[in-house]
Amino acid sequence: MISVDWKYSRSKDIVPTGESWLRDVLLAGEQSTENFAKTFLEESFKGLWTPQRVKNMQALDDDTIAYGYVCAYRSFAKTTQLWAKLVKNTCYRMEPFTLFCGRTFDYASSQTDNVKSAVLSTPAIREVFGDMKPTKYEGTNPAFSSKAFFFVHPKTGEPYAFFSPKGGGQQVNGSLVQLMNQMYRPSLIAVDDGEDREDVQNEELRDKYNRWLYNALLPCVSEDRPSSRTHRWKADDKDPRWKPPWRVWYQDTIKHEASEMANILQSPEWVGNVFPQSERRKDGKLYTLVPEIITDAQVREEAARAEARGDLDGYAMEKMCLPQAATSDCWSKDLFKYYIDDKTTLNELPDTHKFIIVDPAKTAKAKSAFTAGLCVAVQEKERRISLRALINQRLHADEMPHAMFDLALEMNTPDMYIELTGLEEIGQHLFENAAIQRGLDNWIRFHWLDARQGTGGNYGHGKDAAKRARGSMLLPLYRCGCVFHVEHLKNSALEKQELSFPKCARWDALDTAGYIPKVMRELGIYWEPDDVRIANLHPFILDHRRKQADLGRRIAMGSWRLA
Numbered sequence: 001m002i003s004v005d006w007k008y009s010r011s012k013d014i015v016p017t018g019e020s021w022l023r024d025v026l027l028a029g030e031q032s033t034e035n036f037a038k039t040f041l042e043e044s045f046k047g048l049w050t051p052q053r054v055k056n057m058q059a060l061d062d063d064t065i066a067y068g069y070v071c072a073y074r075s076f077a078k079t080t081q082l083w084a085k086l087v088k089n090t091c092y093r094m095e096p097f098t099l100f101c102g103r104t105f106d107y108a109s110s111q112t113d114n115v116k117s118a119v120l121s122t123p124a125i126r127e128v129f130g131d132m133k134p135t136k137y138e139g140t141n142p143a144f145s146s147k148a149f150f151f152v153h154p155k156t157g158e159p160y161a162f163f164s165p166k167g168g169g170q171q172v173n174g175s176l177v178q179l180m181n182q183m184y185r186p187s188l189i190a191v192d193d194g195e196d197r198e199d200v201q202n203e204e205l206r207d208k209y210n211r212w213l214y215n216a217l218l219p220c221v222s223e224d225r226p227s228s229r230t231h232r233w234k235a236d237d238k239d240p241r242w243k244p245p246w247r248v249w250y251q252d253t254i255k256h257e258a259s260e261m262a263n264i265l266q267s268p269e270w271v272g273n274v275f276p277q278s279e280r281r282k283d284g285k286l287y288t289l290v291p292e293i294i295t296d297a298q299v300r301e302e303a304a305r306a307e308a309r310g311d312l313d314g315y316a317m318e319k320m321c322l323p324q325a326a327t328s329d330c331w332s333k334d335l336f337k338y339y340i341d342d343k344t345t346l347n348e349l350p351d352t353h354k355f356i357i358v359d360p361a362k363t364a365k366a367k368s369a370f371t372a373g374l375c376v377a378v379q380e381k382e383r384r385i386s387l388r389a390l391i392n393q394r395l396h397a398d399e400m401p402h403a404m405f406d407l408a409l410e411m412n413t414p415d416m417y418i419e420l421t422g423l424e425e426i427g428q429h430l431f432e433n434a435a436i437q438r439g440l441d442n443w444i445r446f447h448w449l450d451a452r453q454g455t456g457g458n459y460g461h462g463k464d465a466a467k468r469a470r471g472s473m474l475l476p477l478y479r480c481g482c483v484f485h486v487e488h489l490k491n492s493a494l495e496k497q498e499l500s501f502p503k504c505a506r507w508d509a510l511d512t513a514g515y516i517p518k519v520m521r522e523l524g525i526y527w528e529p530d531d532v533r534i535a536n537l538h539p540f541i542l543d544h545r546r547k548q549a550d551l552g553r554r555i556a557m558g559s560w561r562l563a
Contacts, residue, residue, distance in 0.1 A: 005027060005240060006023050006027060008240040008241070009026070009027055009030055009240065009241075010030055010092050010093065010094070010241060011023070011026035011027055011029075011030050011092070014026075014091075014092060014093065014129065015128055015129065022128075025039060026128070029088065029091075029092075030092055032057075032061060033057050033060060033061050033081075033084055033085050033088050034049065034054065034057045034058075036084065036087075036088040036091075037057075037081075037084040037088075039124070040087075040091075040122060040124045040125050040128075041084055041087065041118065041122065044080060044083075044084070045080070045084070047077060047293075048292050048293060050290050050292050050293065052072070052076070052273075052275040052289075052290060053076070053077060053081065055273060055275075056070050056072065056076075056078065056081060056273060056275065057081055057085075059271075059272060059273060060081065060082070060085050060249065061085075063233065063235065063242075063243060063244050063247065064232040064233045064234070064235055064244070065232060065233075065247065065271045065272075066226035066231060066232060066233055066244065066246075066247060066248065066269075066271075067231065067247075067248045067250070067269050067270045067271065068247065068248065068249045068250070068270070068271055068272050069249070069250045069251060069261070069264050069265075069270050069271070069272035069273075070251045070272050070273055070274075070275065071251070071252065071253065071254060071261050071264075071265060071272070071273075071274045071275070071321050072251070072253070072273075072274070072275040072276075072321070073253065073275060073276055073277035073318060073319045073320070073321060074253055074318040074319065076275055076277075078192075078251045079111070079192055079193070079251075082190060082192055082249070082251065083111065083114055083115060083118070086098060086100075086115045086163075086190070087115055087118045087119060087125075089161075089188070090115065090119050090132065090151055090161050091119070091125060091129045091132075093160055093161065094243060095161060095187050095188045096160065096161060096162065096177075096179050096180075096184045096187050097161075097162045097164075097175075097177055097179070097184045097185065097186045097187050097188070098112075098161070098162070098163050098164070098186070098187070098188045098190065099164050099166060099172065099175060099186040099188070099189045099190070099217075099220065100112050100163065100164070100165050100166070100190050100192070101165075101166045101167070101168065101189065101190065101191045101192070101194060101217065102165070102166075102167060102168070102191075102192055102193055102194065103167065103168050103193050103194055103195060103196045104167045104168070104196075105145065105147075105165060105166065105167030105170060106167070107167070107193065108165035108166055108167055108192075109145070109147040109165040111165070111192065112147065112149075112163045112164075112165045113147075115163065116134050116149065116163075119132055119134070119151065120132075120133070120134065129154070130154030130155070131154050132151045132152060132153070132154055133151075133152060133154075134149045134150060134151055134152070135149060135150050135152055135159065136148075136149055137149055137150060137162070137164075139177075141174055141176070141177075143164075143171055143172055143173060143174040143175045144164050144175075144177075145164065145165065145166075147164075147165050148162070148163065148164040148165070149162075149163055150162050150163075150179075151163075158180065159179055159180075160179060160180060161179070162177045162179060162184070164177075164186075166217075168194050168195065168196070168209055168212065169208065169209065169212050171216075172216050172217050172220050173216060173220075175220045185220060185221055185222050185246070186220050186221055186246060187221075187243075187245070187246050187247070188246065188247050188248075188249070189217065189218070189220065189221065189246070189247075189248045189249070190248075190249045191213075191217075191248075191249070191250045191251070191252075192251050192252070193251075193252055194209070194213075194250070194252060194260065195209055195252065195255055195256075195259055195260055195261075197255055200255045200256045200259050201256060203258070203464065206256070206258055206259070206260075209260060210260060210263070213260060218248060221245070221246035221248070222245050222246060224244075224245035224246065226244075231268065231269050231270075231271060232271070233245075250264060250270070250272075253317055253318055253321065254317050254321050254322060254323050255317060256323060256503055257323040257324070257500040257503040257504060258503070258504070258506075259323075262323060274321050275289075275321070276289055276319065276320045276321040276322075277289060277290055277293075277294065277299065277319045277320070278294075278299040278303075278319055278320055279320065280320075280326055285300070286299050286300050286303055287299070299319070302315065302319070303315050303319075312325035313325050323500065323503055324500075324503060330471075330472070330475050330498075330501045330502065331475065331478065331498040331499050331501055332499070333499070335478045335479065335483075336485055336490075336495060337481065337483065337484045337485065338484065338485050338486070338487050338489075338490065339386065339484045339485075339486060339487070340486070340487055341386065341388050341389075341486045341487075351379055351380055351381055352377050352378070352379050353377070353378045353379075353380070353520075353523055353525055354375075354376070354377045354378075354411070354412075354413040354415065355375075355376055355413060355415040355416070355417055355519055355523075356373055356374065356375050356376070356404060356407060356408055356411070356413050356415065356416045356417070357373070357374045357376065357417045357418075357419075357449075357512045357513070357515045357516070357519065358371075358372070358373045358400075358404050358416060358417065358418040358419065358512070359371065359372045359373075359419045359508055359511055359512045360397075360400050360418065360419070360420070360427065361394070361395065361397075361400070361508075362421075369394065369508070370392055370393065370394055370493075370506060370508040370509075371391070371392075371393060371394070371395045371400050371403070371508070372390070372391065372392045372493075372508040372509045372511070372512040373390070373391040373392075373403065373404045373407055373512065374387060374389075374390050374391075374494075374509070374512045374513055375387075375388040375389040375390075375407060375411045375413055376388065376516060376519075377413075378516075378520060378523075378525055380525055380526070380527065380528065381528050383480075383482050383527045383528065384482060384484060385477060385482050385483045385484065385516065386484050386486070387483065387484065387485050387486060387489060387494070387513070388411055388486050389407060389410070389411060389486065390489060390492055390493070390494055390509060391403055391404070391407055392492070392493040392494070392508060392509045397430065398434075400430070400431075401430060401431045401434035401435070402434060402438070404416060404431075405434070405435065405438055405440055405444065408440075408444060414443050414444050414445050415445050415447065416431075416444055416445065416446055416447065417447045417448075417449050417515060417519050418431060418446060418447070418448055418449060419449040419450075419451050419511075419512075419515065420448050420449070421449075421450055421451035428446070428448065431446060432446065447519075447522070449515055449518070449519075451466055464504075464507065467504075467507045467510070467511045467514065468501075468502045470511060470514025470515060470517075470518075471498075471501050471502065471507075471510050471511070471513075471514045472502075473514065473517050474510075474513055474514050474516060474517060475501075477516070477517070482527075492509070493506070493508070493509040494509040494510060494513060497509050497510035498510055498513075
């Protein structure tokens, strides 16, 4: 039976036919890339169409999604599915200008070449849709590479679709092309495997990629914008051939806690899906999420092999869509203990050491980075560290001291330890001058911290190495149950950074807390002896301690000289 939509379809103009079976095939392919792939690209889709894969293909076909994404496990077939979508777009003339981006130019051009190859050499496509022989782009626009090309109409020879491959960070400004007597900006920007695995470990290179993506690549589209409320396009129900002005599609695995894929998952603008192959449940065991392909026993075997070669983090990223393995996390949620701070109690206890640690933003534009201030109370006899309050905000330089002074007044804590490496005397003057302005110079006590101390050991390279070192020295205090968070620190920046250690997206709050052991040492704060462990000391050590104690008593009595 012929679909009633035939007379309104694109297929009617592309392949005019009176054969009902062919009309049904063409309409099915036009309305669904899954149907198109099963019909025209069967050899490349012999794998199972799992519910996850079907759902991803439906998202690819949903033209109301302006910024779409899929984060899926390695071998999910996301690149193959995107390839099928691009081939279908070409056959049905749905996208005039596709800008395809990958981690390198060679990778991107290989993917667009795969589209070209499918359109040129697939017998069923050539038979039904004709010979859409690609032609090389001969323009002079530097935004286009020598690998850019057109597809042309099989009968008229007129170009109707343009493909331009780009590597991450390459020039994309001026991406305009003339087709069918009209100028087009990219109607589809597809980013597949955009970030390099090594580069993403470097904060500066991550920032560079982020700036390129949002300041260069995404602005290539037209000025049309989707709904600010739903972040979707509103389809024209009266026009069966409606297409949005543009779409962006981003796909990758999780390669780092602060990778672009991880950022996209947290952004309300982006609409998409996460498809892990396995998950760890409350009983601590791994379970498959695609039983059609792999069993529980097989995913556990894969994870065991990864653990044996010391690469559980790799398994978590590639198969579980997580930045690192749960079993290798340095911090876990069960290490967090909470209390209610009524301020009065801690302020009045005589054996309580109180201080505020400050890590000011150190950039040319202070408000582009976070300033962190952590209020801490340490009770030596109780072996307790109470994290009482946290400031973690983007502040102008003139705002930083006053925000910390307000915290000091609220918590009755005049001792302020400030990390000033990179600011030195200028930073000291900033805080001291502000204290004088506030009339607090005789109350606030400043102490200056050097971030360059204690950076030895195997903590990686770059400016994050010292932060990893300080964080790792803080962790033992959590493991021994000594650290307590005030209740409003639940799900705070500090806890999020601790849970993502050592691959933190940002370090400000955690790095501030990382100074706690250093400040404790400067104040001479050490835990009281453990009676149980003292009782189990080696006899030689016990005898030595007794002699020391006896000598101390004789000195106190003035009769320490032996007769």
